[in-house]
Amino acid sequence: MSYEFPVDHRGLFEERTGQFLSFGLPVSDLEELRASINSTWADAPGGWSYEWSALAAKYSAAGNHSLAAMIYGIAKFPVLANESRRRALRNQVDEYVKSAPGFGLEFERRVLSLPYRNGEIELPVHILSADGRYEDAPVLLLSGGVDGWKMDMHPLASAFAKNAGVTVIAFDQPGTGESPVPLDAFGDEVIDGLVSTARALGNGQVAHLGVSFGGNFAVRSGLIGAVDAVINIGAPVKGAFETANAERLVYGMGDIVGNALGFDAPATKEALVQGLRAFDRSVLMTADDGRTPMLVVNGADDVHIPLSDTTLFEERPNTQVHVIPDAGHCAVTKLPELTPMMIDWLRDALSGTAPRTGR
Structure with a gap:
């Protein structure tokens, strides 16, 4: 819909x-x-x-x-x-x-069968690797958010595949792109299926990078210990799902999210918030022991996501938080200069040498 x-x-x-x-x-x-x-x-x-x-x-x-x-x-x-x-x-x-022949990478478009609501769905993904030897490298799951999808994330996917020593599986999160299912609580099953696929594909290590709403799913992967490292770029986590934030959404973002949630007409702010509350990941933080290293990045001037959804990770162990000045949602205009830092952090995290705290 x-x-x-x-x-x-x-x-x-x-x-x-x-x-x-x-x-x-x-x-x-x-x-x-x-x-x-x-x-x-x-x-x-x-x-x-x-x-x-x-x-x-x-x-x-x-x-x-x-x-x-x-x-x-x-x-x-x-x-x-x-x-x-x-x-x-x-x-x-x-x-x-x-x-794809110009990527400077091995590339494969593959359709995965993944679990969803006691059945299976078919999800096209893109796999990028420096050498095609999937079994020798960790796997990085990568997705954008509700309006920037896997092919739009190619600069990030390519940079990590070339420089981070990982195989990248780029996918569309539930409710977007080529995903056949809406953005709902059952979408976590799809992500869990992707994690299992990634472990079987690579050397057993799996990281999850999510941009915007994709970061929400990445945060969950880290907080439940499903993956070995997480990079969250501009994720809505808690405050973004409050009515006050829904009322200030601009540039059609409320209806972009409404489309992802599967609505077939503009929804009230109350219905939108109700649909989003399943994605409040802060509830998972009480049982989280911080064993999964996490890097959290966002722009200081994000018009969609409250700053508190980034800074709430400052007290989490094994986590680095970077609030980027003079940058908006997901610090997208600064990503080219931030990407080398993120690649270095991921390499260290997967090798067990990343600093456990820092800003």
Whole structure:
């Protein structure tokens, strides 16, 4: 289920310009599309998905499949609420696979059978490895959040696969992308199935990196001791699920989350909060002994996630917390310079040499 919702395309540009540019979009393309787009949902000239898809098709025709995939990722943003968005996602997958020979990595697209509600689901994942010898390396599970999905996370996935000594399994969290199930409490079963798959695929060590809402699932993996290391970038954990925070969500984020939760029409703030309360991971902290090392990163100026959802980890043992000044949600504009630090931390964590506290 999905639905369109009122959101000004100008607001989408305002919030996401830094993110789009950090993915490698030329400034000239951004400004050209900013001037030509006049509608968020219309599948016609001037429509968001229509114009971004036309630009992506030009890059595809020129043989630049990597940039085409990234731009189709913008075309599908923010939710798969109509056929133009779903078509953009299909095109993104096609272009991403075509661009794989240029990754400088071994790449595999695989469909996994994973447990869900006494049955199984089929979830496409992308596996990236420096040498293809999965059995010799730890495995890093990696996902984005409700509006940035596995292919949008390619810069992170590629950096870790090349430099952290890990095999990366990039996936779409429940409620997003190619995931066939909504964002609900049963989604934890899918993550547990991914952890089991990762242990069998690699050398037995598993880490979990989640960006935005993906970090919520990563936090759970760490707090229950299911994985050997966690990186949480900008996760909603507790305060984000309070009514006061739901009331201040901007740029359509409430309805983006509503789509992920499986609503078929705009929900009341009360219904939204009720749907999200299953993801309050702070309740797991009382029984957590800190044995899983955790790195927590977010921007100091996040408009979606209260700062308290980051700083609450400062008292957790075996945890480093970094609040990045002059950065917004997930510190996305600073990720290129933060990534080497995160890679070093993960290497140390998996070898047992990461500092147990610090900021």
